[in-house]
Amino acid sequence: MKQNHSFSQMGRQIKRVVCAMSGGVDSSVAALLLKQKGYEVLGFFMRNWDIRDEQGVCKADQDAEDAAWVCKKLQIPFQEVNFVKEYWNDVFSEMIRDYESGITPNPDILCNRHIKFTALLEHARHTVGADALATGHYARTSAGEFATEYSGQQVRLLKAVDRLKDQTFFLSQVPQKALRRTIFPLGEFTKDVVKKIASSAGLERIAARKESMGICFIGKRNFSEFIAQYVDPRPGNFVDLETREVVGRHNGVHQWTVGQRCNIAGLARAYFVAEKLTDSGDILVAPGHDHPALYSSTVHAGQPHWIHSPPEDFYGRGMLECEFKFQHTESLVPCVVTSRTHNPWHRSPSKNDLTVSLANPLRALTPGQFAVFYRGDECLGSARILRPGPSQFDLDVDSCRTKRRES
Numbered sequence: 579m580k581q582n583h584s585f586s587q588m589g590r591q592i593k594r595v596v597c598a599m600s601g602g603v604d605s606s607v608a609a610l611l612l613k614q615k616g617y618e619v620l621g622f623f624m625r626n627w628d629i630r631d632e633q634g635v636c637k638a639d640q641d642a643e644d645a646a647w648v649c650k651k652l653q654i655p656f657q658e659v660n661f662v663k664e665y666w667n668d669v670f671s672e673m674i675r676d677y678e679s680g681i682t683p684n685p686d687i688l689c690n691r692h693i694k695f696t697a698l699l700e701h702a703r704h705t706v707g708a709d710a711l712a713t714g715h716y717a718r719t720s721a722g723e724f725a726t727e728y729s730g731q732q733v734r735l736l737k738a739v740d741r742l743k744d745q746t747f748f749l750s751q752v753p754q755k756a757l758r759r760t761i762f763p764l765g766e767f768t769k770d771v772v773k774k775i776a777s778s779a780g781l782e783r784i785a786a787r788k789e790s791m792g793i794c795f796i797g798k799r800n801f802s803e804f805i806a807q808y809v810d811p812r813p814g815n816f817v818d819l820e821t822r823e824v825v826g827r828h829n830g831v832h833q834w835t836v837g838q839r840c841n842i843a844g845l846a847r848a849y850f851v852a853e854k855l856t857d858s859g860d861i862l863v864a865p866g867h868d869h870p871a872l873y874s875s876t877v878h879a880g881q882p883h884w885i886h887s888p889p890e891d892f893y894g895r896g897m898l899e900c901e902f903k904f905q906h907t908e909s910l911v912p913c914v915v916t917s918r919t920h921n922p923w924h925r926s927p928s929k930n931d932l933t934v935s936l937a938n939p940l941r942a943l944t945p946g947q948f949a950v951f952y953r954g955d956e957c958l959g960s961a962r963i964l965r966p967g968p969s970q971f972d973l974d975v976d977s978c979r980t981k982r983r984e985s
């Protein structure tokens with residue numbers, strides 16, 4: 579039975595919730611669950627990209643149609659919101675600048691920070707007076723299902739119960755202000771259960787939709803060809819980092835990412851990107867997927883974004899023991915984070931940068947990606963990776979350089 583559910587704190591009530599509807603199963607079920615609990619729910623679909631692919635198909639048209647269909651079925655108002663300009667300015671242009679500078683961005687993290695949890699939330703508040711925003715992300719907050727804007731308490735970002743679906747990695751740059759007004763209705767559910775809920779509510783066709791992967795707007799096209807439309811080619815050499823010999827040519831550092839295999843014409847040997855030298859445009863390559871030049875156990879990162887106020891031991895002791903990952907699907911690695919603020923020798927403008935010491939070396943720590951920090955269930959926040967520390971090869975760990983010179 580439907581309960582009339584609203585949350586009262588400091589005299590204000592969370593009643594009207596805008597649910598960000600992508601046309602997919604997760605946001606559809608999020609809206610359904612909120613409606614069942616008695617919230618006044620409105621569905622907003624965002625259009626962030628307006629360019630058609632090579633076949634003239636705009637994936638957003640189909641998504642918008644599905645989102646509108648779900649809202650009709652759930653009998654909630656539907657609105658389409660255009661954030662093409664905001665996406666272009668705050669996410670896409672930055673992404674192109676990064677590729678030009680040879681670093682590999684994570685537009686999904688930036689889209690959450692700037693578009694979903696800033697532009698959309700503000701739009702929902704100002705146009706329809708929404709008290710909170712809901713999304714179909716698999717994540718939880720310490721406020722449970724309730725937004726706590728009015729209590730003055732800070733909210734923590736917590737992993738979803740379904741650990742395989744947990745999306746806190748992508749939420750690690752969300753502002754605290756936004757999180758206080760956010761509800762994640764799926765945080766306690768597994769994906770299987772979500773699909774069953776959708777089917778039993780007559781949303782089978784949405785439950786059967788294929789999951790979107792990676793950067794939403796690119797769709798099925800080839801990424802290299804897509805990015806080549808926006809970044810000028812700047813050819814350079816592939817250089818063997820052991821011998822310093824030129825072993826091939828490439829069309830631009832933006833086409834390659836650290837750890838990626840390079841198919842160099844005429845060479846039987848497999849080379850992998852170890853480092854991109856953006857000044858010269860050359861790419862240092864290592865012979866072998868697990869070459870020690872690809873592994874490092876320290877990372878230098880920029881100024882951190884802490885979801886909650888900065889962890890006490892970090893600013894108290896100047897170091898923080900926690901766990902690290904820089905790719906959504908990877909396992910967490912224990913680490914110690916130190917801030918340059920605590921190092922009296924560093925008085926540079928980048929004094930808030932971090933050094934992360936990892937319990938074990940990791941492969942392909944990629945500049946531009948986010949170092950995301952966890953402690954137990956909590957996602958603490960993240961910082962952009964500036965560069966890996968010295969590689970196992972640089973450090974000559976297990977005499978790898980010596981052995982190679984001798985062989």
Ligand SMILES: Nc1ncnc2c1ncn2[C@@H]1O[C@H](COP(=O)(O)OP(=O)(O)OP(=O)(O)O)[C@@H](O)[C@H]1O
Pocket residue numbers: 597598599600601602603604605606622623624625641694712713714715789790794
């Ligand atoms: N175009 C969009 N318009 C409105 N909200 C969106 C849009 N794209 C994504 N979202 C919101 O962000 C959430 C996470 O997006 P993501 O792209 O990771 O999709 P997902 O996890 O596959 O979810 P879904 O099944 O709802 O598509 C969605 O559940 C939805 O709430």
